Amino acid sequence: MELRRLRYFAVLAEELHFTRAAARLRIAQPALSQQVKALEREVGARLVERGRGGCVLTPVGTVVAAEAAALLAQAAGAEQRIAAAVRGQGGRLRLAYTRSARGGVVDDLVERFRAAHPLVEVVPETGWTAPNVAGLLAGRYDAAFVRPPVDDEGIRWRLVGTEELLLALPTGHPLAARRRVPRELLRGEPAVMWPRDNGPGMYDRIVAQIWPGGGFALARHEPDDEQLLRAVAAGGVLAAVPEGRARALRMPGVLLRRFTGVPPTVDIGLAWAPRHLNPVVRSLLDVLG
Numbered sequence: 001m002e003l004r005r006l007r008y009f010a011v012l013a014e015e016l017h018f019t020r021a022a023a024r025l026r027i028a029q030p031a032l033s034q035q036v037k038a039l040e041r042e043v044g045a046r047l048v049e050r051g052r053g054g055c056v057l058t059p060v061g062t063v064v065a066a067e068a069a070a071l072l073a074q075a076a077g078a079e080q081r082i083a084a085a086v087r088g089q090g091g092r093l094r095l096a097y098t099r100s101a102r103g104g105v106v107d108d109l110v111e112r113f114r115a116a117h118p119l120v121e122v123v124p125e126t127g128w129t130a131p132n133v134a135g136l137l138a139g140r141y142d143a144a145f146v147r148p149p150v151d152d153e154g155i156r157w158r159l160v161g162t163e164e165l166l167l168a169l170p171t172g173h174p175l176a177a178r179r180r181v182p183r184e185l186l187r188g189e190p191a192v193m194w195p196r197d198n199g200p201g202m203y204d205r206i207v208a209q210i211w212p213g214g215g216f217a218l219a220r221h222e223p224d225d226e227q228l229l230r231a232v233a234a235g236g237v238l239a240a241v242p243e244g245r246a247r248a249l250r251m252p253g254v255l256l257r258r259f260t261g262v263p264p265t266v267d268i269g270l271a272w273a274p275r276h277l278n279p280v281v282r283s284l285l286d287v288l289g
Helices: 003-015 018-025 029-043 059-086 104-116 129-138 200-210 225-234 243-249 279-288
Strands: 048-051 054-057 091-098 120-127 143-146 156-170 190-193 217-221 239-242 254-259 265-272
Touching: 003 018, 003 029, 003 054, 003 059, 018 029, 029 059, 054 059, 091 104, 091 129, 091 279, 104 120, 104 156, 104 265, 104 279, 120 129, 129 143, 129 200, 129 265, 156 200, 156 225, 156 243, 156 279, 190 225, 190 239, 200 265, 225 239, 225 243, 225 254, 239 243, 243 254, 265 279
Parallel strands: 091 120, 091 143, 190 217
Antiparallel strands: 048 054, 143 265, 156 239, 156 254, 156 265
């Protein structure tokens, strides 16, 4: 059924008078009569009975009037939601976090976005930078938090924040007595890291900053920062971990120390794929500023 005919009939059902309904709809009365007759042909039954003072609904007309009101309300709501999605104020945001950057500026950004755009449904997942980038390129995510640098030509990203890298040491390590640790003392020290495939850019940046002259001695891999710190607590290895994640996990048996000289840092970025751009992403970027 045409929504226009249903709208005309809904107004007639409220007014129960062709002249008043036509005036309210701003159309000629004969045009309204034609639309109602067309709707009756489509339904296959009479919907109104004319009288000297107006008209009354038939039993079928009463049902059609109720259903028309419901359909028109649903259509109006759909139009509003679609318009909001086009403006980036409604719809769905498929958002991927990166495991090493939960909390702090990331969660603050998402909460500010939720507050500013309550009509947007945020569908979160958590992964690593490399899988997040692959998900953006495949259109599985609308936006993702990543650890730059990200060099893929199909990806754009903006800086969200920067945090310092801390050295995680077992409590009994000889370097634990120092408040700040010189990088040169780490040459050849057994280290634990997550697999480079998880985030090649961040991995290489960490190694280049912590072991600038070489001497990176990888002893083992662990899947994430929590497991890195557990390995450190068990003794025998050390790790470089973003400050926010390290302090949030607060692993017993692990001491955190800063480095001497210029502090090593890692960035957190918000990435998207322009070829799969969801208008809601623009609103998220607006919140980022």
